[in-house]
Amino acid sequence: MSDEKNHVPNEMDDYQNYLKESMNGINDFHPYTEEGQKEIVNLGKNMARKTNIMVSLAILLLIVPIMTLATYMYYGIGGRADHLIDVVTKTIYVTEPNMSLEKLKVEDDIGLFSMNIKFDVLKKIGKEDYKIGNYDIDFLLDQPSFPKKNLLLDRPLAENPTKETEVMVHPKASIPFSTTDGWDILKKLPDGTVSEVYISLNHLMKPDDLKESLPKNMELRWFAVDTGMEITQEDKEGVPITPLGYPAQYDHTTWSPFKTNGESNEEVFLDILSLLEKNESVAEKVARAKSLSMSSRLAYIKEHGIKVYGAVITGPTEEIRKLQDMKEIRALKVGEVKLWNWE
Incomplete structure (x- = not known):
């Protein structure tokens, strides 16, 4: 144990x-x-x-x-891209005197929530259409940026127009430039040239009446239309407006809205103004002046009809000089000049 x-x-x-x-x-x-x-x-x-x-x-x-x-x-849905391009191109036709473009050659590039369009612009001087530069416009969805322009002109119009820079002046407005300088320039130009000129009238005229009053051997290119604001050249808020007008001749190119298709140029002009009224924010970015006041100006034209206060004319310089003899012409400004191409 x-x-x-x-x-x-x-x-x-x-x-x-x-x-x-x-x-x-x-x-x-x-x-x-x-x-x-x-x-x-x-x-x-x-x-x-x-x-x-x-x-x-x-x-x-x-x-x-x-x-x-x-x-x-x-x-793509509803053709929004084509619609925006249509608004841009038609704005050029009715706000830029004697300027056109080839709509079929407009380049568009769609990115992320954006679109870029590029196109060349033309002027007819004498008998030929000259490429005078290009536009480059970026869209964020349906809102465009201000155009980037590359214009190759000897006498470009003011990028931000004011009363002091107008080249076509209403009969009741004061002329902001010398009334003799234009005629002096024409006299010094050689006969073997063609010229583009901007004329201001002494009184309002109907387009057909102006056509009939002009000397022969020259071409009327563009009408400046009275819209009720040309005396002040400002809208109700004092913002400068751009001239409104339309080509005087039918355009036979397939891309032009003013081609012969059964409608007169006056009717096409009113249709374009109605389009721009509905898309004014886009049109105002494209136009040189940043106010179009489209609603009130369109209403004025519909009430008073189409009357013109100025125009763009081209032709041989020696023929253009004859305009000085017309009592209807108040003043003249010279635009672009090219070598002879009239024949």
């Missing part, structure tokens, strides 16, 4: 020693150093960062095509 009592404590001691050794082993077990542990944490962070980047790129690669497709649909 005494042997059994002496044997138990020895087994307990061995068990306790075993536990101590096991605990010490656990406490002493360090599979990674402190630097190794930091490296594992950093590796995890980098992997998470790369995963986030890859997920973001995947989302972007998915979104960009969808947004691009949405842009094409925006401009």
Whole structure:
């Protein structure tokens, strides 16, 4: 019995020693150093960062095509791109004297929620149409930026017109330039040239009456129409307005709105003004003056009819000089001059 009592404590001691050794082993077990542990944490962070980047790129690669497709649909559905181009090109015809363009050659490029259009502009001087520059217009959805223009003209019209820079003046408005300078320039030009001139009338005239009164061997190119605001050349808020007018001749090119198609140029002109009235924010960005006051000016024309206060004429310089003998002409400004091309 005494042997059994002496044997138990020895087994307990061995068990306790075993536990101590096991605990010490656990406490002493360090599979990674402190630097190794930091490296594992950093590796995890980098992997998470790369995963986030890859997920973001995947989302972007998915979104960009969808947004691009949405842009094409925006401009394509209902012909919105063609409509905006139509507004821009027709604004040129009725706000820029003796200026035209080739609508079929308008270049358009659709980007992300944007569209860019580029086109050349022309002037007819003598018998030929000359490229005089180009327009570059950016659209954000349906809102255009101000055009970037590159015009190659000897006598360009003022980019921001005012009463002091007008080249065609209403009969009741004061003339802001010398009335003799234009005639003096014509006298000094050689006979073997063709000229473009802007004339101001002594009184309002009907377009056909002006056509009939002009000497032969020259071409009437553009009418400046009285819209009720040309005396002050400003709108009701005092903002300068741009002249409104239309080509005097039928245009036989397929892209022109003034081609022979059963409508007179006067009717086409009124149709264009109605279009611009509905899209005035676009037209005002394209036109040189930043106010068109289209509603009131269109209403005035419909009430009083089309009467003109000025015009653009081209022809042989020696023939253009004969305009000085016309009592209907109050003043003249010389525009572009080219070498002989009349025959």
